[in-house]
Amino acid sequence: MTKTQNERIQLFAALAAPFPEEAVERTDGRVTGRGYSTTGIKYQYVVDRLNAVLGVGGFRTERTITVKPITTAKGRPGFEAIAEVKLELGEWIDGRFLVYAQAWGDGGHVAMGEADSRKGSFTNAFKKAAAFMGPGRDAYRGTIDDDHVPSDDIVATTSAAVATAPLSRAAPPADSVPANDQQDDGPAVGPPISPAHPVRSRLTSRQFAALRSLSAKAGYEPSSFKTEMRRRFGVEPGYLSARDASIVIGEMLAGMNGHGAREVG
């Protein structure tokens, strides 16, 4: 199963489309006790993106996880898990998964329970592997849009008094171990900078180009595609939100890959 260069570019554009603000998770190193802050995309949003763009069954993972018991500096028992995850994009044909793209990711996680440490290490490694294909790449580039920073964060981190500003919740001891893995590690980041411009919700130029190309391939006349987008989203194609554009691109790619209906809608 091969893809043309153009198809790969369009696939990447759909996979790498910006995530909504609610998909972004941040941890404060002073709260988690890890000593560094992180910004990342929530695991389920990455999974949803893969499903939306590739269709259910359009990817698979293989994992190798090693776990070892540890004792924290304060003498508490815990587990450290290290996962190696292989993420493959492809298609199931006659019971065989034909791969056209593959990436590896490593991740680790420490938790008080072994299951939580395994789970956390997997999601971390999975997100790293997925970033190779586009979803969540901004987190690892450190370029998650500043618009995602909650307004309170902007005020706090751009203030000269940030270093002494009280936290909204009490920081646990520096060597404490998170009780579960809901706060997965993302890449370490510095303080966000003040946004230079207001939130952009409009689709990107690349998304628009992908929409035009894919809709033409799907057999749409420009006028009928406009009508369809207005029916579904109430706006002209050039003014879709980045999120809606990502959904439509994913649907059309899925339709062309045989994962779903050919029609958008």
Add this chain to the structure above:
Amino acid sequence: MAADDGLTVSVSQLKEFMICPRRYQLHRVLGIEPAFTPTPLALGSAAHAGFAAIYTSIKNHGEATPLDQVIQVFRDDWAVAVDAPVPLRLDEDAADPVDTGVRMLTAFHAHVAAAGPVNVVAVEMPFHGVELHDPDTGEILDEKLGGVVDLVLAEPAGITGAGGQMRNVIVEHKTAARKWTSDQLDHDFQVTAYQIAAKAIGLGDDVGLRLQVVTKTKQAAVIVDDVVRDELAEVDFLRTAAGVLRAVGAGAFWPVRSWACKTCQYAHACSTGRR
């Protein structure tokens, strides 16, 4: 330059947003059908078809199309506007628009004949994919500038044209109720945008800019103004484009209430609570 499949912005889009962001939203974003086509818009479009016919003939045949043919081009274009699904809104107090158009084209045809030979490079020349940036941050904007230049002439560079140097002159045609004011000539950013585009599409770094304004007065007149746009004007345009595009990107479309609301093509949809 090849057509760009990505997001494009035109000068008319920027101007429409600056007149009224809500109007821009109704027209461009929501795709609302206008209730009518204003007569000046249709008249200007039909007159432009006549102007283009004259210069296309000069480019292809070395001489202007005869006046009767130019007027026929105008009438044909006007007929399309009259028969269009969106109705024309005629101003009962104004002169017959066809008579006005014929007067304008007659004056323009005479002006071209009197001006002598010209070297036509292009007529109705489209351009796409011109990169814009925010002059304050350096950020490359996602939308690329596109548009259509009415006319490009090649003329001797400098006052005397000494040395045989030629340069391109971008000519924009305007139809107007009266002569443009000096403020309009100084600040209209369409020619500024085209000066920026000219560099990107290979027309040269030192293009001339000319406005040929044809008035709709009883004695139609053609007023030719050569204008200059300096670096500050280009920065102004880029700052304007960046600001408008940021507002559009963020979905900021506020209404501007004014006398113009009474004649707005989208007034029927403006106050109905649509988002």
